[in-house]
Amino acid sequence: xxxxxxxxxxxxxxxxxxxxxxxxxxxxxxxxxxxxxxxxxxxxxxxxxxxxxxxxxxxxxxxxxxxxxxxxxxxxxxxxxxxxxxxxxxxxxxxxxxxxxxxxxxxxxxxxxxxxxxxxxxxxxxxxxxxxxxxxxxxxxxxxxxxxxxxxxxxxxxxxxxxxxxxxxxxxxxxxxxxxxxxxxxxxxxxxxxxxxxxxxxxxxxxxxxxxxxxxxxxxxxxxxxxxxxxxxxxxxxxxxxxxxxxxxxxxxxxxxxxxxxxxxxxxxxxxxxxx
Numbered sequence: 001x002x003x004x005x006x007x008x009x010x011x012x013x014x015x016x017x018x019x020x021x022x023x024x025x026x027x028x029x030x031x032x033x034x035x036x037x038x039x040x041x042x043x044x045x046x047x048x049x050x051x052x053x054x055x056x057x058x059x060x061x062x063x064x065x066x067x068x069x070x071x072x073x074x075x076x077x078x079x080x081x082x083x084x085x086x087x088x089x090x091x092x093x094x095x096x097x098x099x100x101x102x103x104x105x106x107x108x109x110x111x112x113x114x115x116x117x118x119x120x121x122x123x124x125x126x127x128x129x130x131x132x133x134x135x136x137x138x139x140x141x142x143x144x145x146x147x148x149x150x151x152x153x154x155x156x157x158x159x160x161x162x163x164x165x166x167x168x169x170x171x172x173x174x175x176x177x178x179x180x181x182x183x184x185x186x187x188x189x190x191x192x193x194x195x196x197x198x199x200x201x202x203x204x205x206x207x208x209x210x211x212x213x214x215x216x217x218x219x220x221x222x223x224x225x226x227x228x229x230x231x232x233x234x235x236x237x238x239x240x241x242x243x244x245x246x247x248x249x250x251x252x253x254x255x256x257x258x259x260x261x262x263x264x265x266x267x268x269x270x271x272x273x274x275x276x
Contacts, residue, residue: 003039006030007068011075014039016049021056023048023094025075046075048091058095066102074098077136081160084132089163096170097159104155108146118174119154121181124197125206126161133157172217179213179254180206183246190242191274201272208269216256232264239270 004013004021012030014022026045033039050056062071074097078089107113116122123130133153141148162173184206188194195202215221233240243266247258258266 001039001041001044003030003033003035003037005035006033007063007071011068011072012039021050023050023059023071025072046079048075048094051091055092055095062095062099066098070102070105071098074101077101077156080136081132085128085160085164087160087164089160093159093163096162097156100155100159104148104152105140105144105146108144108148113149113151114155116151116154118158118177119151121177122154122157122161124184125177125180125210126157127197127203129157129160130154133160176210176213176217179250180209182249182253183209183213186246186249187242187270187273190245195273199273201269201275205269205273208265212262212266215262216250216254216258221259221261229260229264232267236267236271239274240267242270243267 001014001016001022001024004015006012007030009028009031011023011025012033014024016022024039024044024047026043029039029043029045050059071094074094078093078097081087082089130153133156134150136156137148137150137153140146158170158173161177162170187205195205197203197206240263243263246266247263250256250258
């Protein structure tokens with residue numbers, strides 16, 4: 001791994017053994033290393049591959065408007081997030097989160113904040129990501145002395161959620177969150193009651209529809225033992241009608257054709273949730 005350019009002692013552009021350019025980070029990783037010389041790989045704590053000309057240009061553009069400290073801050077948050085959430089974030093998150101944190105801290109100095117219309121949805125549908133992001137905001141407030149509101153946690157959580165969806169854009173992640181919320185609303189209206197987000201079966205249902213929506217977006221198929229279909233339909237008629245309403249909404253709104261397997265799994269989760 002050879003040094004191309006040291007951005008500071010802890011951040012550097014390098015070329016790896018496969019001739020791909022990377023941004024590497026680690027304490028002292030570029031200290032006293034000259035361009036063209038090898039760096040000590042044992043000092044690398046985090047690396048991000050710049051695997052296209054577009055990403056390289058985006059990173060160069062980013063360096064012109066934000067500080068290296070913001071990039072280091074984002075890298076540290078990404079590292080903690082991967083450890084606590086069990087994620088393997090895609091490399092583009094370094095650019096998007098660095099840019100967001102830089103603008104957020106600039107706004108904080110001016111006392112300007114934005115509300116996030118998806119805050120409640122993210123808190124409900126992605127509780128672990130939201131909880132982690134709230135801790136990030138609390139840490140930033142302690143370190144900077146700013147009063148960054150919890151609304152920012154929803155924005156930070158979105159970056160992690162998006163990075164965990166392969167080949168997806170932020171708009172697709174936002175669309176996915178809205179679809180999930182619409183499914184929850186249909187369910188509440190159909191059964192005529194609210195469901196506690198702390199209930200185990202409710203949490204399982206939300207997790208199921210998160211992956212259900214992800215499968216629809218990516219065009220994946222769900223395999224199921226259809227010999228169980230008759231039994232499920234006989235015992236869960238009311239719940240199957242709810243799953244049909246959800247399928248009709250998705251067909252009318254997104255032109256999605258929901259398979260029988262998906263309908264049956266959805267019915268089972270609805271039944272468990274409604275029994276409590």
